[in-house]
Amino acid sequence: MAAKCCENWTGAGAMVTRRLDIEDANSLGDYLRACGLHDAQPVVSQTLAGGVSNRTVLLARADGDWVIKQALNKLRVQTDWFADPARIHREAAGLEAAAALLPVGAAPRLTFEDSEAHVIAMTAVPSPHRNWKACLLDGDIKESHVTRFAMLAAQLHAGSAGQARYQTDFADQQYFEALRLEPYYGYAALREPRAAGFLHALMKDTRARRLALVHGDFSPKNVLVYQDGLVLLDFEVMHYGDPAFDVGFALTHFLGKANHLPQIRTKLGDAAHAFWQQYRQGLGDVHFDELDGFAAMHLLGCLLARVAGRSPLEYLTAREQSAQREITLSLIVRPPHTVERVVEEFVTMLPRILD
Numbered sequence: 001m002a003a004k005c006c007e008n009w010t011g012a013g014a015m016v017t018r019r020l021d022i023e024d025a026n027s028l029g030d031y032l033r034a035c036g037l038h039d040a041q042p043v044v045s046q047t048l049a050g051g052v053s054n055r056t057v058l059l060a061r062a063d064g065d066w067v068i069k070q071a072l073n074k075l076r077v078q079t080d081w082f083a084d085p086a087r088i089h090r091e092a093a094g095l096e097a098a099a100a101l102l103p104v105g106a107a108p109r110l111t112f113e114d115s116e117a118h119v120i121a122m123t124a125v126p127s128p129h130r131n132w133k134a135c136l137l138d139g140d141i142k143e144s145h146v147t148r149f150a151m152l153a154a155q156l157h158a159g160s161a162g163q164a165r166y167q168t169d170f171a172d173q174q175y176f177e178a179l180r181l182e183p184y185y186g187y188a189a190l191r192e193p194r195a196a197g198f199l200h201a202l203m204k205d206t207r208a209r210r211l212a213l214v215h216g217d218f219s220p221k222n223v224l225v226y227q228d229g230l231v232l233l234d235f236e237v238m239h240y241g242d243p244a245f246d247v248g249f250a251l252t253h254f255l256g257k258a259n260h261l262p263q264i265r266t267k268l269g270d271a272a273h274a275f276w277q278q279y280r281q282g283l284g285d286v287h288f289d290e291l292d293g294f295a296a297m298h299l300l301g302c303l304l305a306r307v308a309g310r311s312p313l314e315y316l317t318a319r320e321q322s323a324q325r326e327i328t329l330s331l332i333v334r335p336p337h338t339v340e341r342v343v344e345e346f347v348t349m350l351p352r353i354l355d
Contacts, residue, residue, distance in 0.1 A: 020117055022070045023047045023055050031119075032059075037112065053179065053236065054088070058124055065124035066111060071236070085118040087175040087236050092120045094235025097166065097213060101159040106152060107232050125224045125231050132223040132230065136257055137315065139264050146271045147278040148230045153218055153250065154282025157243040160213035161286050170240040173207070176216050179237050180245075181206065184305035191308045192325070198332045202301050209242035211288050218246040220253050244291055247279060248298025251339065252306055255299075255346050256313045259320050262355065269347040276339045296342045300335060303346070304328045323353045 022028045025043050032038035044060040048067070055070040071085035098107035112121035132145065160166040185203050189196040216237030224231045251272050258268035276295075306313045307321040307328075316324065327349045336342045 020070065020119070021055065022057050022068055022119065028057065028059075028068070031117070035112075035114070037121075059121070065126075066121045067108065067124045068112075068119060068121045071118045084174070084178070086115075087179070088118050088120055089113065089115060090170075090175055090238060091234070091236035093169060094215075094238035095120075095122060097160070097170075097238065098156070098232065098235060101156055101213070102152060102232070103155075105229065105231065107235075125226050129224045129226040129231075131221065132225050133220040133253070135225060136220055136253075136268075137261070139261065141264065141267050141271055143271075143274060144228070145225065145230060146274050149220070149223065149250070150275045150278035151282045152230065152232050153215070153243075153246050154279050154284075156215060157212040157246070157288075158283045158286040160240070161211060161243075161288070166213050167210070167240050170213060170238060171210075173239045173241060175237045176214070176239045176241065180216055183310035185301055185309070187310045188301075188305045188308040192304065192329065194329055195304055195332050198297075198335070199301055199304075202297050205294070206242045206245060206298075209244070209294065210240055212240070212243045214239055214241045214243055215246050216249075218250045242294060242298075243288055244294035245298050247276070247291075247295040247339070248300075248302050251275060251295075251299050251343065252302035255303060255343065256306060256316065256324070258347055259324050259350055259354075260313075260315050260317075262351070265347060265350065269343060272343045272347075273340065276343075292338050296336055296339050299339060299342050300328055300332055304332070319354070323350065326353060 020027055020031055022031070022045075025045055028045055029038060029043035032043065045068075046058045048056040048058055053072055055072065057068050059066045059068055069088060069091070071088035073085050092110050092113045095107060095110040099109060108122035108125065110120065110122050112119075114120070132149075135141075135145075181203050185199045189199040215232070215235065216239060217234050222232065222234040224233065254268050254272040254275065258265045258272075261268065280291075303324060305311075307316065307324045312321065327346055330349075331342065331345060336345060
């Protein structure tokens with residue numbers, strides 16, 4: 001069980017809490033000492049890059065390093081994007097759910113939570129490790145990683161399906177709304193009126209489908225490769241909802257990279273097929289109504305959102321963004337009803353536009 005709250009720090013008043021910046025070593029040191037989590041020695045920490053919604057640092061500790069996260073009120077993106085920093089406590093709950101549902105070592109372990117300062121800490125993945133997104137962009141595609149990624153989604157979804165504990169604890173979808181549905185589908189609908197009807201219908205259906213725990217950010221960027229295994233990160237938008245969203249969200253990253261990396265386009269398309277096949281197998285006897293159809297629609301929605309939403313894929317060139325938008329809009333007109341057809345048609349259409 002993780003330690004809770006830091007009364008010595010938060011008791012000094014809300015103004016002090018608002019001044020806390022964990023990326024500043026002096027501020028972090030004062031905070032940790034007030035919490036009884038650090039001695040008089042200077043703090044040894046390193047700011048971690050990549051996140052837009054949190055400050056994140058690696059803290060060196062003699063008994064095992066920690067990653068400390070502090071939620072931001074305004075996200076670090078070009079457009080104005082605000083979210084309640086209390087969402088970080090959803091990540092704390094998500095880490096504890098992952099500990100119950102996933103194999104040991106497949107997610108960090110929660111070690112500390114401060115509900116006033118909106119700070120959590122978790123065990124750090126030991127070095128050396130690599131971010132899986134970086135591996136894929138380098139062309140390092142291993143079938144074992146793809147299938148393990150799919151199994152993590154299947155274990156999370158199948159293990160939580162129909163479980164009253166998770167239905168209750170993760171019923172609130174406000175962070176999913178603020179960080180996914182509105183900035184992805186809602187904002188894309190404003191920028192692409194041709195897809196507005198499709199996206200608004202998908203949003204309505206997604207809100208109504210409450211079937212299992214959904215990670216909500218199931219992406220290679222949130223996976224570290226350590227000793228050839230995968231460690232899943234970032235649970236701050238976890239909720240009880242539509243598991244097909246995680247599938248579409250994940251597959252978007254294979255197809256987005258297929259758009260960007262023509263030399264390994266076929267391998268990335270094959271990886272998308274392998275993910276889908278392993279995911280369905282990993283569900284075992286658990287059945288989600290209309291899973292294939294909704295996963296296909298989320299794949300189309302996410303493909304468009306990652307070029308027209310608030311958080312576009314940063315590695316796509318302007319030409320690649322245009323191609324992804326054009327292909328996805330053409331598919332939305334007469335949407336394929338299976339994941340395999342979306343993958344096949346998207347990968348087949350890319351060279352016609354780009355090559």
